[in-house]
Amino acid sequence: MKLYGKVVGTNIPRADAKEKVTGTALFIDDLRFPRTLIMKVLRAKVPHAIINSINIDNAEKMPGVHKVFTGKSLGLDKNHLFGTCIFDQPPIAIDKVRHAGEVIAVVIAETESQALVAIKEIDVNLEELPFVLDAIEAADPNAPLIHEQNGNYRHVPTFVPIPKSNVFYMYQLKKGDHEEVFKDAEIIVEDEFEYPLMNHAAIEPHGAIARWDHTGDIHVWSSSQAPFVLREVLSDYFDIKQMTKLHIHIPYLGGGFGGKSDYTIEPLVTLAAKLVPGYHVKFVLTRKEVFIGSVLGRGMKGFMKLGAKSDGTLVGIEATQYYSDGAYGDTGCNVVLAGGHNCVGPYYFPNCNLKSFGVYTNSTPVGAFRGYGHPEGQFMVERLIDKIALKLDMNPNQLRMKNFLQHGDTNSLGQIVTRHNGDIRKCFTQTVAKLNETSLPPEDEEYFYGRAVVGLIKSPVQTANASSTVFLKFNEDLTVNISIGGVEMGQGCLTVLAQIASQTLHIPVERIRINYEINTQLTPYEWQTVASMTTMRVGNAIIIACEEAIKKFKTNAAEVWNCSLNDIVYNGTRVSYQDKTLSLKELVLGYQYPDGHTLGNPILSTGSSVVRNVTFPDLETGQYQPYEWTYGSQGVDLKINKTTGKISILHFVTALDAGKIINPALAEGQITGGVMQGIGQALKEKIEYDESGNMITTNLRKYAIPRLSDMPEKYSCIFIETPQPDGPFGARPIAEHPAIGPPSVILNAIQRATGISLTSIPVTTERMLELLRNGGE
Amino acid sequence: MELNIIVNKKAYTFEVEPSDSLLDILREKLNLTGTKNGCKQGHCGACTVVVNGKAVKSCITKARKLENANIVTIEGISSDFSLHAIQEAFIEATGVQCGFCTPGYIMELYALFNANPEVGKEDINKALEKHLCRCTGYKPIVQSAMLAQQKIRKE
Ligand code: FES
Ligand code: FES
Numbered sequence A: 001m002k003l004y005g006k007v008v009g010t011n012i013p014r015a016d017a018k019e020k021v022t023g024t025a026l027f028i029d030d031l032r033f034p035r036t037l038i039m040k041v042l043r044a045k046v047p048h049a050i051i052n053s054i055n056i057d058n059a060e061k062m063p064g065v066h067k068v069f070t071g072k073s074l075g076l077d078k079n080h081l082f083g084t085c086i087f088d089q090p091p092i093a094i095d096k097v098r099h100a101g102e103v104i105a106v107v108i109a110e111t112e113s114q115a116l117v118a119i120k121e122i123d124v125n126l127e128e129l130p131f132v133l134d135a136i137e138a139a140d141p142n143a144p145l146i147h148e149q150n151g152n153y154r155h156v157p158t159f160v161p162i163p164k165s166n167v168f169y170m171y172q173l174k175k176g177d178h179e180e181v182f183k184d185a186e187i188i189v190e191d192e193f194e195y196p197l198m199n200h201a202a203i204e205p206h207g208a209i210a211r212w213d214h215t216g217d218i219h220v221w222s223s224s225q226a227p228f229v230l231r232e233v234l235s236d237y238f239d240i241k242q243m244t245k246l247h248i249h250i251p252y253l254g255g256g257f258g259g260k261s262d263y264t265i266e267p268l269v270t271l272a273a274k275l276v277p278g279y280h281v282k283f284v285l286t287r288k289e290v291f292i293g294s295v296l297g298r299g300m301k302g303f304m305k306l307g308a309k310s311d312g313t314l315v316g317i318e319a320t321q322y323y324s325d326g327a328y329g330d331t332g333c334n335v336v337l338a339g340g341h342n343c344v345g346p347y348y349f350p351n352c353n354l355k356s357f358g359v360y361t362n363s364t365p366v367g368a369f370r371g372y373g374h375p376e377g378q379f380m381v382e383r384l385i386d387k388i389a390l391k392l393d394m395n396p397n398q399l400r401m402k403n404f405l406q407h408g409d410t411n412s413l414g415q416i417v418t419r420h421n422g423d424i425r426k427c428f429t430q431t432v433a434k435l436n437e438t439s440l441p442p443e444d445e446e447y448f449y450g451r452a453v454v455g456l457i458k459s460p461v462q463t464a465n466a467s468s469t470v471f472l473k474f475n476e477d478l479t480v481n482i483s484i485g486g487v488e489m490g491q492g493c494l495t496v497l498a499q500i501a502s503q504t505l506h507i508p509v510e511r512i513r514i515n516y517e518i519n520t521q522l523t524p525y526e527w528q529t530v531a532s533m534t535t536m537r538v539g540n541a542i543i544i545a546c547e548e549a550i551k552k553f554k555t556n557a558a559e560v561w562n563c564s565l566n567d568i569v570y571n572g573t574r575v576s577y578q579d580k581t582l583s584l585k586e587l588v589l590g591y592q593y594p595d596g597h598t599l600g601n602p603i604l605s606t607g608s609s610v611v612r613n614v615t616f617p618d619l620e621t622g623q624y625q626p627y628e629w630t631y632g633s634q635g636v637d638l639k640i641n642k643t644t645g646k647i648s649i650l651h652f653v654t655a656l657d658a659g660k661i662i663n664p665a666l667a668e669g670q671i672t673g674g675v676m677q678g679i680g681q682a683l684k685e686k687i688e689y690d691e692s693g694n695m696i697t698t699n700l701r702k703y704a705i706p707r708l709s710d711m712p713e714k715y716s717c718i719f720i721e722t723p724q725p726d727g728p729f730g731a732r733p734i735a736e737h738p739a740i741g742p743p744s745v746i747l748n749a750i751q752r753a754t755g756i757s758l759t760s761i762p763v764t765t766e767r768m769l770e771l772l773r774n775g776g777e
Numbered sequence B: 001m002e003l004n005i006i007v008n009k010k011a012y013t014f015e016v017e018p019s020d021s022l023l024d025i026l027r028e029k030l031n032l033t034g035t036k037n038g039c040k041q042g043h044c045g046a047c048t049v050v051v052n053g054k055a056v057k058s059c060i061t062k063a064r065k066l067e068n069a070n071i072v073t074i075e076g077i078s079s080d081f082s083l084h085a086i087q088e089a090f091i092e093a094t095g096v097q098c099g100f101c102t103p104g105y106i107m108e109l110y111a112l113f114n115a116n117p118e119v120g121k122e123d124i125n126k127a128l129e130k131h132l133c134r135c136t137g138y139k140p141i142v143q144s145a146m147l148a149q150q151k152i153r154k155e
Helices: A017-022 A112-119 A135-139 A227-237 A266-274 A287-293 A333-342 A374-392 A396-403 A424-436 A493-505 A534-561 A664-683 A742-754 A765-774 B022-029 B085-092 B102-115 B121-128 B139-154
Strands: A036-043 A049-055 A065-069 A103-109 A123-128 A167-175 A187-198 A207-212 A218-222 A246-250 A280-284 A297-308 A314-324 A351-359 A447-458 A467-474 A480-483 A512-515 A574-577 A580-583 A589-592 A598-602 A604-610 A630-641 A647-657 A714-720 B002-007 B010-015 B048-051 B054-057 B070-072
Touching: A017 B085, A017 B102, A036 A112, A036 A266, A036 A287, A049 A103, A065 A112, A103 A112, A103 A123, A103 A266, A135 A297, A135 A314, A135 A351, A167 A333, A187 A374, A207 A266, A218 A227, A218 A266, A227 A246, A227 A266, A266 A280, A297 A374, A314 A333, A314 A374, A333 A351, A333 A374, A374 A396, A374 A447, A374 A742, A396 A424, A396 A447, A424 A447, A424 A630, A424 A647, A424 A714, A447 A742, A467 A534, A480 A493, A480 A534, A493 A512, A493 A534, A534 A574, A534 A580, A534 A589, A534 A598, A534 A604, A630 A742, A647 A664, A647 A742, A664 A714, A664 A742, A664 B139, A742 A765, B002 B022, B022 B048, B048 B102, B054 B102, B085 B102, B085 B139, B102 B121, B102 B139, B121 B139
Parallel strands: A036 A280, A218 A246, A314 A351, A480 A512, A647 A714, B002 B070
Antiparallel strands: A036 A103, A049 A123, A065 A103, A167 A351, A187 A297, A207 A218, A207 A280, A297 A314, A447 A630, A467 A480, A467 A604, A574 A580, A589 A598, A630 A647, B002 B010, B048 B054, B048 B070
């Protein structure tokens, strides 16, 4: 079969770019509906408390107010909760407050200002309880108990809690001799690490609009990466008997990064809308509310210990990680799992003993964040590998090359590594070579200079039957519409998927439209847009739908010619058999003879793709089969100003074994964006709380994400292409990966430049200056 | 107060509070939703529009300062079905990912290049520094700005 054009691998412009540069692309806050009411909320402002009473009488009488409610005023049952893995969350506080940003009362009014005035009229009587924000302290048996019901909540079997404690999930992984992990070790290194709480800080705040019709149908528009998860959560919580009643609509998302996966405000907005049937209830978070009232990311404190032989061969790893997951655990539990087993990085360890704890604390709930558990653990392992190199006086790059996983190894989970998993050594050596193109200046009066390179690995964390489905229809003019359930949040799926369809159908990409009107009533099922899997999983579904469409053209022709399907050749404009040809136009609605009678059928097809061979973790060993993974490597050249402490990134290199790059420019945009987020985590970002348990970093000044002036002087992106056998055109996931390495590689480079060994981030300018003055911590 | 303004070449009169923000006037009174609200605190730049030739953050620009102002928003810079050079540049140089920051950047550059098409790289960076983008890592945005300037010079 001759391929059309070869659009896969080329830089076609983004499908959604025109809408976005003209301001016509619609995001949640841009949607306008008749009969719209505005919702505003009152938050607890104390991190842990019993709700004695909340008086809403005055607020209800304020002008423009339609409804005011609290958990108690609605008589909500404190044991009726929502979730996906651990059902532990009410849509609004009922008897108890578990974090300072928790919603305790809601006002629905004609206008925003009326709602805000009414909120001021609510009287609150809370009885404060001792609170805990630190995950290690919270895991202590004597810590204040945040969920008295922990252990009794409904949960899927994998996530086993420790009752009567704040630990809602403990994961343990054992491989090899897990009791005597270090029996063959000649040297041991260990340390304690901290990866603080962070915020995704997508520039678009979260929002949702909900309407209950008098027919019982529910419409929800939301800035969510997961329409079908939302449908599941809402139908479970509100006991909706038929999913045909639930219409979840998703507009464009102004960035997600995991902060808009799972669910955040949707159950509450849906609850509010139920009180005013026929009205649209709109709730868009303020920037402060994005920080205190959606989800946070990361938040890990941990301990790791590595053992090696004196020639540098790694022999064992032990780690304990505490994930500070905030007031509710459901969105955190899979991160705890992923962080638990991925902390080994891309290295071979015969013996592993790894533990990770998901811990309730009195912070905003914590969930997915680009990297999903991988940056936390790999921060520790990459720092410690440099420590081994120092201790053995070995070149750290050679030490890594010696220990990278290779063909035939069994990784920590028990998966056998094969050649098709990609080439980490190639990623690594090309990263080193790229940095070596410019020599690193020696220390001078003004600056220290540092260089380091690390490896990375990321496996997509997804449910064992995660699937993608698509509908495809050929129009009479041979343009093609493909409906998907994947969400466009900036990653470029509409473009990349059109390229995959174009190349499979052998028709120009301009003739393909990936439909972007997500509505769970009309859109085919998609598990959710997370784990960097859209190109791969939806891409595979599209290939199947395209092949099916081609087969249907042939089937129509076979009926006309009365020949076998297999003898017919399709080339994107026509089908042929021996010396006969028919154009696709003649077949697209079935073949019509001059007298009118018609053979065959219009071209309409479907495709689906389910991840295969993924299993649940074994409760005893923690081993299981997740999906396969992507390898990569990242390297940095940086300089540190001796008088100000400012760290400047001179060159940041990322190499990923991407399998196949469908659109190089879009892929590079994922790399530069991900790297910048990782640099932000290494040097700037940290969620902080005051003594009262209220968050301090609640705006984009205090929570400083990278600006243009923080950009590396030079970015390099290298793509290795070892095809993934089951990926579309060989592609594998790459979108989260560039955010994984920056913290470890930057701290390694700081140590090499200054001798100062750090185990926590961020290393702000002020902190670095302090460290330089004191010669360390 | 009564406010007379021109938005995208059309004259409007509104009854507003002096403390109302230009962002709210544009989005809620005129339904010009191309101008985005990323923070309403003057921190992100997503709400940037051009007022009397200058790029301003509309979320912190109050009605009381706007009498007779001439305002251009993202909806006002392309004519009929052809894009402005800056818009083209953002498409070609992949300056757009989620697109939420995009109108703000484009309006910033629109004011900058209108005032001086020959403006130097340092001033361009200074203008871009006022904005936040969480998706692109900035390199594609800098490249889009450079390409836009090239296109404008050629026009
Ligand atoms: S919305 Fe105006 S600066 Fe962020
Ligand atoms: S493209 Fe998403 S914030 Fe800039």
